Structure formats: structure tokens, C-alpha cells
Amino acid sequence: MQITVKLFATLRNNRFKIEVHEYPEGSTILQVAEALEIPKEELALTLINGISLEVDNALKDGDTLAIFPPVGGG
Amino acid sequence: MGSVLGKVLRVNLTTGVIAAEELSAELSKSFIGGRGLGGKMLTNEIAAGIDALSEENKLFFITGPLTGTSAPTGGRYMVVTKSPLNNVIASSNSGGFWGAELKFAGYDMLIVEGKAATPVYINIKDGDVEIKAADHVWGKNTNETTDMLLSEVGDHKARVANIGTAGEQLSRIACIMNDRWRAAGRSGVGAVMGSKNLKAVVVRGSGKVEAADVDKFKEHVKAAMGKIKENGVTGQGLPAYGTAVLINIINEAGILPTNNFQEGVFPHADEISGETLAEKYLKKKDPCYRCPIACGRYCEVDGVGSGGPEYETIWAFGSDCGVSDLKAIIKANNACNEIGVDTISAGATIAAAMELYQRGYVKADELAGGPELAWGNAEAVVEWVKRMGDTDGFGKKLAMGSARLTEAYGAPELSMAVKKLELPAYDPRGLMGHGLQYATSNRGGCHVRGYMISPEILGMPEKLDRFSLEGKAEWVRIFQDLTAAIDSSGLCLFTSFALGADDYANLLTAATGVDYTAADVLAAGDRAYNVERLFNMAEGYSAADDTLPKRLLDEPMPAGPTKGHVHPLDQLLPKYYEVRGWDATGVPTADKKKSLGL
Structure with a gap:
């Protein structure tokens, strides 16, 4: 399945801002993060299609996944 | 003796009388200081119904027990x-170094009364306090005024709080700037200073602020410092990117107000994000007094540097006006610092003007050659901010804020404000708790009276479903009370990402010598909140004013992750009043007042 992955803040270092990647059906947020070599403790905020979800949630074809490390408030 | 000095400096600009008075120990204990104590003393000292710009109004510059x-x-x-x-009631918080310096000079607070016949400034050097002529700096911007007054007092380590031309012109969105680009930003406090012909307060102190229990205090400071360093937000996120890192987060959630809250997703968000700011314009971090977080930014464009821009500022001049040019946004921010105008209200008012223009209320010929108020016009946000310090024309109309501007054109529904104070950078249609907090904030549309973004977006101290109504009234009440207590203590609200009521109680107890439990701290916040509510009610405010702009209650978000949602405020308010101990019409009950000693 195809997932649009968006990375923010320090997670962009040596990776990318936004890319479309292919993952096995039923992959979870955590599995995508592992494939991108993002440590679990860096997964402060994970959104699927704009909705904040825990990392054990599964993605489906066409989803957009946004991943933020610990970030600030304003 | 402890970190509360027990001393009030009172300066009457009408009579010229300068007096040092004793602070009531009883009031100091139950209201802590800062916002709570200031609210109580202001309520005691001014009559309801006075003109805020008359000499009957008073201006408190008030620290907390932990300041300094x-x-x-x-x-x-x-x-x-x-x-x-x-x-x-206005209570605008500011950082920098000015507040600590006032304590070093020996005062918990400065109260300014009356009105000077001609422009003046107050010069405080420990026990020596003078009212001095300021005709030569009247009409100058904040940086130039700061430079001139520092030279004049002959001490470049002195600290200056002042107003720019916006405050002089009684702009209802004027702020008070200190240490060049720190602002007591909201509610038009700069206009009160201008109405008194008070251009600046310069302060220099040689004293120290000692804790009542020095060893215990050191221990609690060390513990608090450790928690702040370990916390992901205060230890990593804010230091690296400042508050602007929120642009992408809030946009991804579909609640980044765009084109005056007509939409919630800005396609150019990344171009104005904290990441882009850090990559292209950030020169250095610019921390306040004793701050391990250092979220403050110092940016340069075209060789001109200034403090900021903050997240709210980038949003106000950026997506709220449809502008994707970060360089222009920084210039608009710098112009706000120079003329002394609140960046949130200034940007949001230009956004309201752009919608007035979009809908044909404002015609091109009114703009007298100024840039077109078209969505996305970067030149417009820079130029129209600069004109907010003008004595007439459309810039002067903008300087009155979005409520007065839109009313003047017969379209008050286009002001995205609560109680006339412009809403900040989070669309409440996707944030049930945060929307309730906007509606019930005692100063009007404000995010720092109970920052529900923390649980509803950032997942701290725990993750809440942002669309759920469950438990939100209770959360808002606790957040509002804790915030009021922190605002009374002299610490920055950002510490609350890492610290809890227990930590504040420990610090306050060791600093003051007065025993505070976590429950006492929250009760002091509750007390402050109720005093503010009662102040507003005496001014004619009621439950009818606990509301949101019609657009956010009635028009579903058109697109993005928050598509289809409105804010169901009427489903939350009754519960909120109940958990606050107010009656069904939002009035604090006799029992509630009694329990708080009011």
C-alpha cells in the first residue's frame, strides 16, 4: 500500500520532508517508523490524516502519516 | 524575610507624589502575587464603570514571589x-529582565496613578525614584526610546519598559515593550500608559532577592531545572525551534486559521514554519532572565534584527492573511516591536480588514495609496502595521482592533474575537476544550489562560480526543486555575509542560516562608479567576459574553482533517459553570465566594 509520510523538525535531518512510500498491507505507525529508523521515543505526536493516533494503529492505502518529535507550545 | 519584599512603589502622575508603601501580608499570601494579587488590588482601588483611558484608571506593574x-x-x-x-480586567504577562530588575530595586510592584500634564518617564534606581520629562522621546519608536533613555540615565545595565507611537496614539491594541522586544502584549495596556502621558519606566536595582529557606529553595530549584531539561517540550522542542514549530503541527490537524478563519489548512504552511525560520533567518536564541528553555528567537532580515517572531505572530501575519512570505512576516513582527503593538491583534485585524475588502465593505479608494488588502499580499501586512502608529487614515482605524473596525463597516461578525480580543492561532472547531476556554477566558480571546492545546494536540500531561466533549469542562477549569497561579508566581507558563502544582507549591513555600500545598496553589488560581470574573461582571459582562464568533459556532470547517465540525459551545457551558461553582447564568455563587474568602 502507498503511504504519504511527512516528517517534521529534527526528524527531517538525513531523511526527508515528504515522500510517498510503499509498505506491506496492515503496517502500523510503529512499523513505518522502524523502517525509517526513527526511535520510538522520538514519536511524540503521530497523525493519520490529521487525527492524532497511538503508534500501534494500522495504516491503510492512501493514508497520510505525519510524525513529530517532542515539540513546543505557543 | 523571603522573596516577597513587602514593598509597593506608588507614583501619582497628577500630583507628582511618590510613595513606598507596605504590602498587605494577608493579601500577598492568599493571592500569591502577579496576576492574582494585581487583580484583587485593582478591584479594590478603582471604581466600576470608569473610563479605562481616564486618569482614574491605574496601571500595575506587578511581580510574583519567584520573580528575581x-x-x-x-x-x-x-x-x-x-x-x-x-x-x-487586563493582565498581560511579559518576560525579559525588567520584572526581575524591579525586585532588585526593592519593590514587588509599581502602581502608576493619575495622568501627567506632559510626557514623562519614571526613573527608578533603588530608593531614588524620579518623574522626568519625556517630551524628547515622545513620538519615537521603542528601540530609539530605549537607546536615548539608557544614555540619559547613564547606565546601560538599566532596564526599560516603554510604549511606541501606537500607545501614544491610544491604539486599543497597543502593548508595553520591555528589554526592546519583550511585550506585555494583549488587551491594549500600552494605551493606558499613553493615556497617562507615561512614555517609559526605567529601572535599575542593586539588591538581591533571597529565599526564606535558602537550602530548601536551592534543592527545589535544582529539581525543577532537572524536570525542565528532561521534558521533551521544554528540554528539546522549544529550545530548538521556539514556538514557531507549531505551524506545521496545527496545520496538519487542520486547525491553522487561514484567511480570517475561513479555512483551517494553509497550503504554504511549511514555507512559514519553525523549521524554515530556523534554516533561513534565525540568528540566535534570545532567552529571558534565568530561563533554561530559551524559546525566544532573534532573527534578521535585510540586516535588521529583532526579537521573534513567535508562532502566534507568524500565524497572524501569515496564514491568517494568506501570506506565505516569511521574510515579510518577520518585517511585520519587527514593525510591531517598533511601534509597540500586539502582534496577534495587529495581524488578526489586518486579516479582518482583508475580509472586509474581499466582501466589498472596504473600497480601494479608502486605502489612500496603501497596499491592496488582498489575501496573500505580503507588502500589505508590513506596510499596514507600520501605519498603525499613524494619527489618522486607515492605519488609525486598524489600530483600534478588529471589533471596532468591523463594527464601523456594519460587519461585526467578521471580527474573529471573543470580548473584542482577537483569537489566537488555533481554530476551536477542531478543539472542543480549547474553544470552551476561549469563550470563558476573563480577558477575551486568549490561548494562555488555559492552554488546552497541550492535552488536545500535544498529548500532555495525557492525550485527550480533541473532538470529544467528555471531561473537557473539568480540564478547562483546572488548566485555568493552574495558569492563574503560575501567572501569580512570577514564573513562565511554559514551565507547566514540565512542572505540576506540587513543584510550584514547593518553590513558593521555600521562597516565601509561607506554607503552600498543591491545593493552596490551585485555590489561589481559582480565587484569582473568580476575582477577575467579578470585576468583569461589575462592568456589565454576563454569560451572554461567554461565546465565540458566529462563524465558529455555525459554519462547519470547509475542508481538511477538521472538515464538517463546528464548536458546540452550548453543550459545554452549563457543565463548566457547574464545575466552577457558578450558577446557571455564570455568576459565582455565595458559597463559592465564601469558600474563596471573597
Whole structure:
């Protein structure tokens, strides 16, 4: 399945801002993060299609996944 | 003796009388200081119904028990007065170094009364306090005024709080700037200073602020410092990117107000994000007194540097006006610092003007050659901010804020404000708790009276479903009370990402020698909140004013992750009043007042 992955803040270092990647059906947020070599403790905020979800949630074809490390408030 | 000095400096600009008075120990204990104590003393000292810009209004510059101590972020002070924007209680918080310096000079607070016949400034050097002529700096911007007054007092280590031309012109969105680009930003407090012909307060102190229990205090400071360093937000996120890192987060959630809250997703968000700011314009971090977080930014464009821009500022001049040019946004921010105008209200008012223009209320010929108020016009946000310090024309109309501007054109529904104070950078249609907090904030549309973004977006201290109503009234009440207590303590609200009520209680107890439990701290916040509510009610405010702009209640979000949602405020308010101990019409009950000792 195809997932649009968006990375923010320090997670962009040596990776990318936004890319479309292919993952096995039923992959979870955590599995995508592992494939991108993002440590679990860096997964402060994970959104699927704009909705904040825990990392054990599964993605489906066409989803957009946004991943933020610990970030600030304003 | 402890970190509360027990001393009030009172300056009457009508009579010229300068007096040092004793602070009531009883009031100090139950209201802590800062916002709570200032609110109580202002209520005691001014009559309801006075004109906020008359000499009857008073201006409190008030610190907390932890201001000037070694506690992390212990440099905050509040400006408390009656707001000329909306007649409610104004309490605007600022950082930098000015507040700590006032304590070093020996005072917990400065109260300014009356009105000078001609422009003046107050010069405080420990016990020597003078009212001095300021005709030569009247009409100058804030940086130039700061430079001139520092030279004049002959001490470049002195600290200056002042107003720019916006405050002089009684702009209802004027702020008070200190240490060049720190602002007591909201509610038009700069206009109160201008109405008194007070251009600046210069302060220099040689004293120290000692804790009552020095060893215990050191221990609690060390513990608090450790928690701040370990926390992901205060230890990593804010230091690296400042507050601007929120642009992408809030946009991804579909609640980044765009084109005056007509939409919630801005396609150019990344171009104005904290990431882009850090990559292209950030020169250095610019921390306040004793701050381990250092979220403050210092940016340069075209060789001109200034403090900021903050997240709210980038949003206000950026997506809220449809502008994707970060360079222009920084210039608009710098112009706000120079003329002394609140960046949130200034940007949001230009956004309202752009919608007035979009809908044909404002015609091109009214703009007298100024840039077109078209969505996305970067030149417009820079130029129209600069004109907010003008004595007439469309810039002067903008400087009155979005409520007055849109009313003048017969379209008040286009002001995205609560109680006339412009809403900040989070669309409440996707944030049930945060929307309730906007509606019930005592100073009007404000995010820092109970920052529900923390649980509803950032997942701290725990993750809440942002669309759920469950438990939100209770959460808002606790957040509002804790915030009021922090605003009373002299610390920065950002410490609350890492610290809890227990930590504040420990710091306050060791600093003051007065025993505070976590429950006492929350009760002091509750007390402050109720005093503010009662102040506003005496000014004619009621439950009918606990509301949101019609657009956010009735028009579903058109697209993005928050598509289809409105804010169901009427489903939350009754529960909120109940958990606050107010009656069904939002009035604090006799029992509630009694329990708080009011």
C-alpha cells in the first residue's frame, strides 16, 4: 500500500520532508517508523490524516502519516 | 524575610507624589502575587464603570514571589489594569529582565496613578525614584526610546519598559515593550500608559532577592531545572525551534486559521514554519532572565534584527492573511516591536480588514495609496502595521482592533474575537476544550489562560480526543486555575509542560516562608479567576459574553482533517459553570465566594 509520510523538525535531518512510500498491507505507525529508523521515543505526536493516533494503529492505502518529535507550545 | 519584599512603589502622575508603601501580608499570601494579587488590588482601588483611558484608571506593574529569584524562568511580571479594548480586567504577562530588575530595586510592584500634564518617564534606581520629562522621546519608536533613555540615565545595565507611537496614539491594541522586544502584549495596556502621558519606566536595582529557606529553595530549584531539561517540550522542542514549530503541527490537524478563519489548512504552511525560520533567518536564541528553555528567537532580515517572531505572530501575519512570505512576516513582527503593538491583534485585524475588502465593505479608494488588502499580499501586512502608529487614515482605524473596525463597516461578525480580543492561532472547531476556554477566558480571546492545546494536540500531561466533549469542562477549569497561579508566581507558563502544582507549591513555600500545598496553589488560581470574573461582571459582562464568533459556532470547517465540525459551545457551558461553582447564568455563587474568602 502507498503511504504519504511527512516528517517534521529534527526528524527531517538525513531523511526527508515528504515522500510517498510503499509498505506491506496492515503496517502500523510503529512499523513505518522502524523502517525509517526513527526511535520510538522520538514519536511524540503521530497523525493519520490529521487525527492524532497511538503508534500501534494500522495504516491503510492512501493514508497520510505525519510524525513529530517532542515539540513546543505557543 | 523571603522573596516577597513587602514593598509597593506608588507614583501619582497628577500630583507628582511618590510613595513606598507596605504590602498587605494577608493579601500577598492568599493571592500569591502577579496576576492574582494585581487583580484583587485593582478591584479594590478603582471604581466600576470608569473610563479605562481616564486618569482614574491605574496601571500595575506587578511581580510574583519567584520573580528575581534563581527559580527557572523567574523573570516574569504582569501589567494589570482595566483594558481600554474591552473594559475587562487586563493582565498581560511579559518576560525579559525588567520584572526581575524591579525586585532588585526593592519593590514587588509599581502602581502608576493619575495622568501627567506632559510626557514623562519614571526613573527608578533603588530608593531614588524620579518623574522626568519625556517630551524628547515622545513620538519615537521603542528601540530609539530605549537607546536615548539608557544614555540619559547613564547606565546601560538599566532596564526599560516603554510604549511606541501606537500607545501614544491610544491604539486599543497597543502593548508595553520591555528589554526592546519583550511585550506585555494583549488587551491594549500600552494605551493606558499613553493615556497617562507615561512614555517609559526605567529601572535599575542593586539588591538581591533571597529565599526564606535558602537550602530548601536551592534543592527545589535544582529539581525543577532537572524536570525542565528532561521534558521533551521544554528540554528539546522549544529550545530548538521556539514556538514557531507549531505551524506545521496545527496545520496538519487542520486547525491553522487561514484567511480570517475561513479555512483551517494553509497550503504554504511549511514555507512559514519553525523549521524554515530556523534554516533561513534565525540568528540566535534570545532567552529571558534565568530561563533554561530559551524559546525566544532573534532573527534578521535585510540586516535588521529583532526579537521573534513567535508562532502566534507568524500565524497572524501569515496564514491568517494568506501570506506565505516569511521574510515579510518577520518585517511585520519587527514593525510591531517598533511601534509597540500586539502582534496577534495587529495581524488578526489586518486579516479582518482583508475580509472586509474581499466582501466589498472596504473600497480601494479608502486605502489612500496603501497596499491592496488582498489575501496573500505580503507588502500589505508590513506596510499596514507600520501605519498603525499613524494619527489618522486607515492605519488609525486598524489600530483600534478588529471589533471596532468591523463594527464601523456594519460587519461585526467578521471580527474573529471573543470580548473584542482577537483569537489566537488555533481554530476551536477542531478543539472542543480549547474553544470552551476561549469563550470563558476573563480577558477575551486568549490561548494562555488555559492552554488546552497541550492535552488536545500535544498529548500532555495525557492525550485527550480533541473532538470529544467528555471531561473537557473539568480540564478547562483546572488548566485555568493552574495558569492563574503560575501567572501569580512570577514564573513562565511554559514551565507547566514540565512542572505540576506540587513543584510550584514547593518553590513558593521555600521562597516565601509561607506554607503552600498543591491545593493552596490551585485555590489561589481559582480565587484569582473568580476575582477577575467579578470585576468583569461589575462592568456589565454576563454569560451572554461567554461565546465565540458566529462563524465558529455555525459554519462547519470547509475542508481538511477538521472538515464538517463546528464548536458546540452550548453543550459545554452549563457543565463548566457547574464545575466552577457558578450558577446557571455564570455568576459565582455565595458559597463559592465564601469558600474563596471573597
